[in-house]
Amino acid sequence: MNNSPKSFPRFYPRLIGSTAYEWLSSAPEQGKVLAVVTNCIYLVNSDDKLVWLANKKTPLHTRSIQLAGALPGLVPNDPFRIEDQELVFPNGVVVNPKNAEDWRPADFSNEHLLGLPEIYRKSREIYSHLAQLQPPGFGSFITPILASIEDEGISSQPQFNDPVLQFAWPAVHSIARAAAAQDVRGIYARVNELVGLGSGLTPSGDDFLGGLFFGLHILNQRFPSQFQLNKTEISRFLMQIRSCTNLISGTLLGDLAGGLGPAPLHAFIQNLLIPESQESPFEHALALAFIGHSTGWDILTGLLSGLLWTRPEANRATHGRLPQRVLVETVSC
């Protein structure tokens, strides 16, 4: 094929996430390519709003514009503008969404749900299976979290070879225990230690927190009477962490906290909460697990911590006071 710049083709996406759709239909805007990774091109507009062009290997998200085939040849800092809902790049690449369908996670607000104790039991069962796969990243915490929550008296001080895990464990442990004790303050006490922590594009700490808040958000939404969550506290937290991690990871974390995540996460939570699902939640958990290097596992582990909130009262009493550590109120950054 000829490589002259004048001859780039048009791209017709098949599915466009609802957030990305709004982004495209808003007033004429411009922006630039923020990052180009294997299966994804991140675009950011002048308001720092983020969407991405992705191929089918990347799970759907409300911010993704899914192309059916290969991604266009773009490099970071390429500018773009939006004209008539078309994304136009100066090198001739045009992404035209005319035939694309709008994607958003399936709504299951009318479905009958399991009770909290059943959800707790089901989660534990699935997660003990997952733990057997020797998950990477924060996934290594699944076993110690499960052990420390149920088996009283075991003071879990597991050792990890990876310095990131070694560093993160105390905070993760404390958060999981706080969730199991339905102690919201206890959760907040240590989240700051995890923001932006870990290697890679979306640090494991962010993914973990995303999973955690996603879980809390969904529980709050579906069990409003049994479960209270202070929304302003969460949004304050989100504001505070913006500058503590990179734009991409921070955006994803914010979405998760607002109940929006990658498609397999939605499928997983839905199949977990409803009594008789056609599909096994385990399959969806596996699909989620294989996102990125450890991203999926990190989210799953955070979600587990959030789900511990559903632990029945009876199992809870003995915990009493949690070991309080110094509050890391603000992080200088």
Next chain:
Amino acid sequence: MISGFVIRKNQYYDSVFLMNVSRRMSEVKGVLQTAVLMGSPANKQLLLDIHIQDDQIEKAQPNDLIVAVIAESPAIVENVLGRLNEWLEAIQENAPSLSVKTLEEGLSQKPNANLAVISVPGEYAAREAKKALEAGLNVFLFSANVSIEDELALKQFAAAQGLLVMGPDCGTSLIGGAGIGFANSVRRGPVGVIGAAGTGLQEFTSQVHLAGSGISHAIGTGSHDLSEKINGLTTLAALDALDADQQTRIIAIVSKPPAASTLAVLFERIKTCKKPVVGCFLGVNPVLLNGKPNFQPAETIDEAVRIAVASVNGQPAMPTVGLTEEDLAAIRMEKKRWLPEQKYLRGILAGGTFCYQSQQILRKAGITIHSNNPFDRKYLLADPDRSIENTIVDMGDDFYTIGRPHPMIDGAMRKRRILAESRDPQVAVLYLDFILGYNASMDPVGEMVEAIREAKRNSRQRGGTLTVVTSVCGTEADPQDLNLQMKMLQEAGALVFRSNALASAALCELLGQE
């Protein structure tokens, strides 16, 4: 214990990739620990905990990539960090994706598939097409060299199953807006079309788009469908399908001459169509086409387009849109600059239908054309490479394309021919077609424009001028940039027309006597 680090400002890499880099670094002998992290506060704290400390690290931002190494000696740290670029810039090794090797496996991946697009070598094509039909798939069969017996068997089987076989030797279809093979990006709309020739369909669909209307489906039938043996099996199936299709309001047929018996069968079917049918059968005596029930004949593709579009708009067909005053003025200018010996046309075409339609239009104007695919066997070129007087060559003919890329994909052959023609002092007019769309060359004009300039220079050096007439088939939505393609032609001094029929009308003007 020695440590070192590198900071990359505002750099993002995906995690899988970074992990790979980290693993490679830690595999170097003497490396004790590695970290590949974004410069978030938490990560900076972590680095501090493992005794990697520096002002620069403190200043790093969450969007910055920090790569840190702890090793046994400074030399190792230096070596590892020195190779970082090589690792970061290495093309990511993709896991060998397991390719699908057979139609059956493809089906198991997409059990709801409804179309097989087959372009395997001809000797295997019928077998694959048969399997696809048996699996309930419609077939687009690009492969040529399928025997007429196999073609008939496939089409009879398909007819019994309510399936469509587009091809063999089918270059173009548009199904529900999806262009298959060599196809242009056109608006969806009420006009359905059936065509035996790829470029004919491309021209028709592009012209409909240009006229502001759109295409419901364009169904290619393959070049032998209207032969006596096949008797229009696919054309008939396509007629049935379009007649039943909700979106289609008028049906057009574009074809080279059908067998007489097949034409009769076609008219039988057209008679009972619920929708009006317009047909452009190039090279068929108009007398044979007049007065058929529910059928409007058109002499050219452009005319068929005009009839179809007017009909769906509920208006009478517009009169022939001919050359504009501007066009005529430009033509007069060109003719004035010819030397007395310059009198012949050389058409070097990529589209088979264009070669045919131009001959038809020029013949009607009383101009004799020699060709490797002539209207009349009398004017067959003995050697397709040697032009005689007025000549139009179909460079997409087997003679040129066996074992070589089609001129729609690669312009190299046409380029050589253009230059050869330009050395003949008797040549006055060069006619070239350019076909855009999916699977065509991404820059058809760019490939040829230097040759056009050089051809014109050759003629100028003899004191004359070489008139270059071009037609561009395509739409502004095509993967190539239509406007840029046309602009490049204009800048090279060519006369540019939006259809082959219009360009042919200009050729008549150029070659006709005043």
Next chain:
Amino acid sequence: MDIKQKIEQANEEAFRRLCAGDPVLVDVAPAGEVLPGLKGKWITHSGPPIEWKRMCGAQKGALIGQTIYEGWAKTPDEATILLEKGEIHLEPNHAHQAVGPMAGTISPSAPVWVIENRAFGNRAFCRQVEGNQQFGDYSDEALKGLRLWRDVWGPTLQKALHTIGGLELKPIITRALQMGDELHNRAIAASSLFANEMAMAMAKTELAKEDLLSTLGYVTHHDLIFLGLSMASGKAIADPARDIEYSTVVTAMCRNGTEFGLNVSALGNEWFTAPAPKVDGLYLPGYTADVAGLDMGDSAITETVGWGAFTIGGAPGILSLVGGTPEEALAYSREMRKITVSTHPTYRLPALGFAGTAIGIDIRKVVQTGIVPIIDTAIAHKDPGYPKIGAGLVRAPLECFKKALIAFSRKYDIGK
């Protein structure tokens, strides 16, 4: 019912039988007492039938070693003369419900693992796995292991087994596959699981302390001890799938270092052979591909029942032995699904998202796709007298599958 439907149905049945296999270790007994249909001086060997003259170096070496071990000859020269004269009866293992790794030699006094397939009641046998004589080394040192096995380890294990009344292998196999074994070149998890069981069994048995310690040492330090059991299990699982009319499923694949051979269910015991291929692999220090013998051994019975290279995607640890990347390993395991009837409902691999192992090789699919089974294997020297020299991956030759397909079509009068 047309032929295609008959084949599908027959293959379903073969698949069902392969999956139903339930191997139990019931005994360790001298081959002469348990192998059916043999008497006098005999040695069985790996691969399809072959006469002495055409045997490869390693197999000749192993036969020489086995002859000396039985005491039929004192020196390698004496042994060679006996073998050349045909005074020792040679038979393929597969003809006697047996299998053997590499040269695969079995002789009357050598104890063999006795596996019973509880689902069908059939038995299968495999010789001990070691690293010297079975590769063609006939030195006195190399035969030491055979003698200890005959005199101490075999009988001790036999007693222990009798104490516990046999050992079910399916649980061990299932767990080992999830722990990164592929049960052909890597059986380390299965071997230690097995060692655990046998240690307990031996502790419960009245044994001379010396025998106990020696056998315990043998069992707990032999990373490949389970290969003998997985091979015998494979044979015991595969045999009931034989002789199903119309079935195109492969019931055995084996090599003798000269030829590769296979059996197909509907075609009974007929061998379809092609020259043995070269193994693509890594070599132990001091050896190179130039001195390597061709593919050899009955161990491809493990691939026949869906283990070995068919599950290599779940056994990335093996790659340091045979070369390649984890991605390639996964790709191999996925690729094999394209030539099998289906995947195993119980033997599942975490690395493949808990998908079952590909099982039931269908010769039609092999010929159609040109994808031939992949086998991971050890490499022997081309000349007699050497131990193991390397390990690697090898593909079965397509030719055998084509020959089998032609024989199948003749049998059922198809085509023409």
Next chain:
Amino acid sequence: METLVSKLLSGPVIAINLGLKSFGASLEQQGVEVVQVEWAPPAGGDREMMDLLDDLL
């Protein structure tokens, strides 16, 4: 009557592409679901085997 042809026309097209990769790629570019088959002659192009397989598989 709903035929397989009319189902194709009412769409969307879901294609299996055997042969030229660019045909599949251009369909993907237009947002069509495509499976690309890395086609090779069956049975390695062995005529006898192909004929046999037609009867058996």
